[in-house]
Amino acid sequence: MGASVGFRFVSIPGHRVVTHPQTLPTDERLEPELPPLQEAVERAFASAEFRDVKAKDRVRALLQGDATPGLGSPGAGFGASAVFAQPPQDLPALLRLADELESLARHESGERALVWKCAECGTRYAVPVALVRTVSIRCERCGNPVELNPQRSLGEESLIDPFLGAVNGCRRELAAFFREAMARGWPVLVASEEGSSGS
Numbered sequence: 001m002g003a004s005v006g007f008r009f010v011s012i013p014g015h016r017v018v019t020h021p022q023t024l025p026t027d028e029r030l031e032p033e034l035p036p037l038q039e040a041v042e043r044a045f046a047s048a049e050f051r052d053v054k055a056k057d058r059v060r061a062l063l064q065g066d067a068t069p070g071l072g073s074p075g076a077g078f079g080a081s082a083v084f085a086q087p088p089q090d091l092p093a094l095l096r097l098a099d100e101l102e103s104l105a106r107h108e109s110g111e112r113a114l115v116w117k118c119a120e121c122g123t124r125y126a127v128p129v130a131l132v133r134t135v136s137i138r139c140e141r142c143g144n145p146v147e148l149n150p151q152r153s154l155g156e157e158s159l160i161d162p163f164l165g166a167v168n169g170c171r172r173e174l175a176a177f178f179r180e181a182m183a184r185g186w187p188v189l190v191a192s193e194e195g196s197s198g199s
């Protein structure tokens with residue numbers, strides 16, 4: 001336990017769900033495009049809740065608890081699936097989860113910064129918006145003066161680190177996937193990577 005467990009969400013029409021050991025059909029299927037970075041996917045879920053339970057704990061309980069998932073696998077390398085959310089009864093809870101994921105992504109989208117480039121050597125300088133004032137510095141690399149004038153910056157960017165950027169990408173992708181599945185009235189299924197459940 002505690003090790004990073006790969007899991008996979010898919011959604012297909014309810015009447016096409018098959019039982020394990022068959023494989024879920026691929027011709028009519030929604031699936032979020034998540035980065036191959038399981039830590040980012042887990043972190044995306046970290047503080048989001050589904051029906052008053054941490055979404056991550058619900059996934060764990062469905063896949064690693066006493067109840068064995070009995071539905072078809074989403075594909076090679078993955079075990080049997082369990083129902084994560086079933087419309088219409090889970091529709092409001094899943095839409096709330098989608099809202100929560102999107103607001104987490106907005107909230108953690110990082111500090112904004114203004115960016116300049118040294119005219120001589122091209123070295124970039126980013127200063128958090130809150131700390132910006134017009135000042136001239138010497139370029140660390142070439143010594144050329146660089147004027148950090150807000151009117152002449154190259155624009156704004158986010159100071160977010162790449163990992164958190166991936167986490168927020170997962171949140172937005174999952175939120176869009178959940179919304180689309182519920183709009184179609186399809187159940188959302190989840191499966192874990194084979195060999196990772198420790199059974």
Ligand SMILES: [Zn+2]
Pocket residue numbers: 118119120121122123139140141142143144
């Ligand atoms: Zn320079």
